[in-house]
Amino acid sequence: MTSAPLPQIASQVRRDIVRMVHGVSSGHPGGSLGCVEILTLLFFEEMQLNPDAFDMDGIGEDLFFLSNGHISPVWYSILSRRGYFPVSELATFRKINSRLQGHPATEEGLPGIRMASGSLGQGLSAAIGAAQVKKLNDESTTVFSLHGDGELQEGQIWEAAMYAAHHKVDNLISFVDCNGQQIDGPTDKVMGLGDLAQKWSAFGWQVHLCDGHDFAALREAIAAAKKTRGNGKPNVVLMKTEMGKGVDFMEGTHEWHGIAPNDDQLASALGQLEETLGDY
């Protein structure tokens, strides 16, 4: 594993994201760029992992579930940079015969992926089930999940939220990427989410609020969530983020949810992102 500081890793991951999406003229750069910090922190500092010998059961490991599967570019970059598979494979993203499917999948056997996602709203249930098994197996490990804020419009999320509190799944920390954007526009305009902190709290969860691009703030939120392990409450971290973070012309708009940069735009983006670990 690289010993580079987290901000340097994050810069390289952002380069990977825009290059992957440009390379196939397809994919979702906006949400991916907005979730670089949390995934970098989880995979390069927080989680107990065993990338050299990946297996589906992950006994003794922390687990991560990406529920908003369309931001696969950021996860693929992180997984490869963490040693799950060769970095060169990022060049195959979304192309024929690739293990790096448009949305994460298990069928092609890509190390690091335990659950297909893409159809939204399903990942929280899976994370909860996995967390309950950790308890049944007497593990003290933690299960993490990541969700889009727009994804919270799916009803299954709230079925799962109710269940996790009822069954006291307190070894679960879920993150919500609160960028306020979805495909058709700002979430407030498309389908207002209301007061998310109050909603999760009313469902029996412990709610943590933080800046999703601030490593220290994210670290603090995770520590606070872990500190209360045993109180029977699941944890949600509502991360304030900016879609397209790190590439000025992609920031703060839903326009870059699902389109790829052209050659000039790629050059402009890469000019803003330092190459720290070597491009693939």
Next chain:
Amino acid sequence: MVNSRFIQSLEPTVNKDTRSGFGEGLLEVGKRNKNAVALCADLTGSLKMNAFEEAFPDRFFQVGIAEANMMGVAAGMTIGGKIPFTGTFANFSTGRVYDQIRQSIAYSEKNVKICASHAGLTLGEDGATHQILEDIGMMNMLPNMTVICPADFEQTKQATLAIAEMQGPVYLRFGRPKVPVFMRSDAPFEIGKIQTLMEGNDVTIVATGHLVWEALKAAQVLTNRGIRAEVLNVHTIKPLDVATIVDSLKRTGCAVTAEEHQRNGGLGSLVAQAAAAHFPVPIEHVAVNDSFGESGKPAQLMEKYGLNSEAIQAKVDAVMRRATVIS
């Protein structure tokens, strides 16, 4: 000729519901395998899962009326080595949660056993909202899915034990009413292998689920009329035992399929597809013909929708006439 390796009696004296076979089987699975866990969406009594819940409270998870979440939690529970059995009505086990099954279970190759009761018209008085007749088709279309529809109490118990031993997602379909127990408890049961319950050379009756007993009743009547029917019990609809079906068609030259399901997309469609590919013969279907069900007693509904022994006999006559014309 009746195959006594499979058949306990053609004059059964005991009626039991197939869901109770599931309940007994699940309890036994729990005793044999500590990794077996069960989830139920507020229908524990209806699914006969109470015995498992009482014996293994730490491995039973009440989900409430939230079937989509149940499928997702079950999928997650396979990570770490558990074998989850989900329980709710067939309607809520399939149509309501199709996308959850598709992405989180079938596509993700998760070892979840989807156990579905109250399938078909024999659910009875609750009516069409609950009488799913499309579930076999939906589950059969999913890659990686195994689809099992046992014939009676004993076979449902056997099937429950068998699916715990295999790796991969399974849809296990059973029902509500008490029906004759005619299968032997020690009958050889192999997932994917058709059981030839009666041998004959005049017509093949290919049946699944509750219609297997109706097929046997029909075959007995037909025998008295000098028609020797071969009765195939297709307890596993996917993977379908095409070889046994084609072998029978080659001897009989015609077939009737029988199922408590829509004609479109069910066992009948699959048998016709197999015949068309390997040995085309006239085939008639006993199934629901592109309509929803309605309220009524199970036997009344099966008669009205043409899903009983008499309906099978009529279709046998029809298909044998067609076969004669062709030959």
